[in-house]
Amino acid sequence: MSIHLHNIAKHFGNTQALEPINLDIHEGELVGLLGPSGSGKTTLLRIIAGLENADHTAQPGKILFGDRDVTNVHVRDRRIGFVFQHYALFRHMSVYDNVAFGLTVLSRKRRPSSGEIRARVFRLLEMVKLEHLANRYPAQLSGGQQQRVSLARALAVEPEVLLLDEPFGALDAKVRQELRRWLRHLHDELNFTSVFVTHDQEEALELSDRVVVMSNGRIEQIDTPDDLYRTPKNRFVFEFLGDVNHLEGKVSNGVLTCGDAYWHVDLPDGHEELLLRPHEVRLTEQPTSESHLPVTITAISPVGAEVRVELEADWLAQPWLATVRHTDFEHLALRRGQRLFAHPRHWRRFPETESKATEQSRVA
Amino acid sequence: MSQLATWRTGSTRVLPGFGLSMGISVLFISLVLLLPITGLFGQLAGLSFAEYWAIITEGRVVASYMVTIGAAAVAALVNAVFGLLLAWVLVRYEFPGKRLLDALMDLPFALPTAVAGITLATLYASSGWMGRLLEPLGFQIAYTWVGIALAMAFTSIPFVVRTVQPVLEDLPAEVDEAAMSLGATDGVAFRRVILPHIWPALVTGTGLAFVRSLGEFGAIIFIAGNMPYETEITALMIFVKLQEYDYAGASAIASVVLFVSLALLLAINIWQGRFVRRLHGGKG
Numbered sequence: 001m002s003i004h005l006h007n008i009a010k011h012f013g014n015t016q017a018l019e020p021i022n023l024d025i026h027e028g029e030l031v032g033l034l035g036p037s038g039s040g041k042t043t044l045l046r047i048i049a050g051l052e053n054a055d056h057t058a059q060p061g062k063i064l065f066g067d068r069d070v071t072n073v074h075v076r077d078r079r080i081g082f083v084f085q086h087y088a089l090f091r092h093m094s095v096y097d098n099v100a101f102g103l104t105v106l107s108r109k110r111r112p113s114s115g116e117i118r119a120r121v122f123r124l125l126e127m128v129k130l131e132h133l134a135n136r137y138p139a140q141l142s143g144g145q146q147q148r149v150s151l152a153r154a155l156a157v158e159p160e161v162l163l164l165d166e167p168f169g170a171l172d173a174k175v176r177q178e179l180r181r182w183l184r185h186l187h188d189e190l191n192f193t194s195v196f197v198t199h200d201q202e203e204a205l206e207l208s209d210r211v212v213v214m215s216n217g218r219i220e221q222i223d224t225p226d227d228l229y230r231t232p233k234n235r236f237v238f239e240f241l242g243d244v245n246h247l248e249g250k251v252s253n254g255v256l257t258c259g260d261a262y263w264h265v266d267l268p269d270g271h272e273e274l275l276l277r278p279h280e281v282r283l284t285e286q287p288t289s290e291s292h293l294p295v296t297i298t299a300i301s302p303v304g305a306e307v308r309v310e311l312e313a314d315w316l317a318q319p320w321l322a323t324v325r326h327t328d329f330e331h332l333a334l335r336r337g338q339r340l341f342a343h344p345r346h347w348r349r350f351p352e353t354e355s356k357a358t359e360q361s362r363v364a
Numbered sequence: 365m366s367q368l369a370t371w372r373t374g375s376t377r378v379l380p381g382f383g384l385s386m387g388i389s390v391l392f393i394s395l396v397l398l399l400p401i402t403g404l405f406g407q408l409a410g411l412s413f414a415e416y417w418a419i420i421t422e423g424r425v426v427a428s429y430m431v432t433i434g435a436a437a438v439a440a441l442v443n444a445v446f447g448l449l450l451a452w453v454l455v456r457y458e459f460p461g462k463r464l465l466d467a468l469m470d471l472p473f474a475l476p477t478a479v480a481g482i483t484l485a486t487l488y489a490s491s492g493w494m495g496r497l498l499e500p501l502g503f504q505i506a507y508t509w510v511g512i513a514l515a516m517a518f519t520s521i522p523f524v525v526r527t528v529q530p531v532l533e534d535l536p537a538e539v540d541e542a543a544m545s546l547g548a549t550d551g552v553a554f555r556r557v558i559l560p561h562i563w564p565a566l567v568t569g570t571g572l573a574f575v576r577s578l579g580e581f582g583a584i585i586f587i588a589g590n591m592p593y594e595t596e597i598t599a600l601m602i603f604v605k606l607q608e609y610d611y612a613g614a615s616a617i618a619s620v621v622l623f624v625s626l627a628l629l630l631a632i633n634i635w636q637g638r639f640v641r642r643l644h645g646g647k648g
Contacts, residue, residue, distance in 0.1 A: 051541050051545070082542065082545040084542060088536065088541070089542075090539065102546035105543075105556070154545070157547060
């Protein structure tokens with residue numbers, strides 16, 4: 001079921017939680033709403049669910065599920081599944097009764113027979129790999145198990161739209177990773193439309209078909225994870241999607257200077273701020289005629305496929321982060337306190353006056 | 365024995381002050397609670413069982429049990445409904461004057477019960493504000509068991525509100541929302557999700573209100589009318605015996621009230637323990 005939001009806005013008292021928003025989500029899509037806290041992403045999700053009402057303005061907002069106008073439809077009649085961050089399981093009911101709840105509250109006409117309910121609940125429990133815990137109570141389960149129960153409970157009523165509010169936010173890293181993969185798998189298998197909220201950019205990029213980046217009640221960009229990472233529309237999106245190093249200084253005659261550091265760069269004269277990702281910083285033992293950016297290593301942490309190196313210098317307001325391959329790390333024999341030279345491989349700038357971002361690569 | 369030894373040395377206990385605080389607690393309970401009760405049984409010792417039985421099964425006394433228990437049951441049930449409603453309103457909604465209403469809830473505890481009794485009696489007497497309105501309609505409240513129940517409800521409502529309120533606060537609104545997103549109507553969500561959660565607290569609160577009503581004296585005595593066999597409460601029977609300097613008789617009746625209250629509280633505690641274990645992960 002596709003979802004269309006038209007001119008949806010929301011006020012809480014005097015604060016504007018959502019500026020008028022338009023958003024189209026295609027059928028079968030898995031969409032992530034990504035943003036810092038207070039960006040309005042949860043409010044938007046709750047409005048889609050019907051747990052919150054959009055503002056009544058001069059041009060009233062509209063919510064469509066496919067062709068069905070659900071703007072004024074109560075949450076219980078919208079045929080959605082909602083998964084809460086803190087599970088919101090019914091603590092006095094067994095796992096089985098929790099999952100069966102949505103089926104047992106159906107009107108007598110639409111309610112399946114008790115045998116059919118039983119079969120359906122066990123099929124769902126099998127899907128979330130919890131059939132052996134059907135008689136347990138929520139308090140006897142781990143966080144990850146509880147969230148799987150809450151997912152099975154939401155899916156029991158065969159919703160057309162599945163909405164998840166920070167579904168993995170309360171779980172530890174490893175369980176989160178596992179559940180993410182599992183949700184992606186489930187989504188592909190059952191082919192419903194899903195919208196989930198997260199503040200974790202890695203989660204959004206890994207899980208979503210498309211990501212909606214939000215800040216201050218506005219949509220900043222809607223794109224596939226790949227396009228989002230490669231071509232961020234503005235500085236907020238770029239900074240929110242990963243670690244960023246800032247290089248700030250004055251450009252004159254094609255040379256950017258900042259304290260005792262300088263760097264040849266093809267930009268007009270004036271004040272400039274350039275942004276670099278950690279993997280766009282190269283480290284060498286000697287400066288070149290093109291660049292002279294002396295830095296000192298203050299911390300080294302070998303994490304996964306790369307080594308993360310923290311760099312400081314008196315011409316830098318904030319320390320830089322560089323990621324180095326293990327072979328380079330061994331080759332340079334990096335250690336704390338060592339003085340090196342940084343070379344930007346690639347950078348971006350988001351001038352406030354121009355709407356278009358500039359980027360430039362240099363063969364290093 | 366070995367356990368005693370570790371208690372004495374305190375080697376396994378990190379929190380300090382167990383000996384002192386426990387000692388003072390036991391002493392306090394003994395002085396304030398156990399000593400008077402022992403005194404009560406001491407009075408009873410002067411009676412043979414036949415005498416004891418004769419006192420507590422005397423017609424007028426038995427009638428007072430009926431009035432007291434009946435009125436207390438009605439008051440407790442009424443309080444269960446309205447106390448739950450009040451707790452719900454205080455927890456779930458924001459409105460001007462919420463703090464004031466919350467504070468008002470404790471008024472029956474703070475007010476001398478005799479003051480409440482006199483106020484209720486003048487209000488509901490046939491010449492009072494309420495009595496004047498209700499009497500022509502055929503409702504007689506003062507000097508009937510309805511008046512007794514009313515006075516009991518007044519003094520015991522905080523028990524229900526104050527036991528249900530924290531449990532309701534503990535139940536996140538998300539749980540209601542989950543029930544509704546699964547298609548439950550308001551009524552079904554309340555009956556199947558909210559009520560089972562607050563049920564133990566509601567039963568405990570209602571039980572406490574009931575037990576409190578069994579022993580209430582000051583608030584009731586002015587509105588009850590105190591007609592033998594009709595509107596005499598058990599607490600009044602004790603008072604009457606005391607005025608006749610019949611301490612043993614008073615103690616005998618008091619012991620009945622004590623046993624009923626104690627048995628009820630114990631039963632609620634045991635039942636609630638089993639229920640709570642289930643919510644917190646026990647096998648219950």
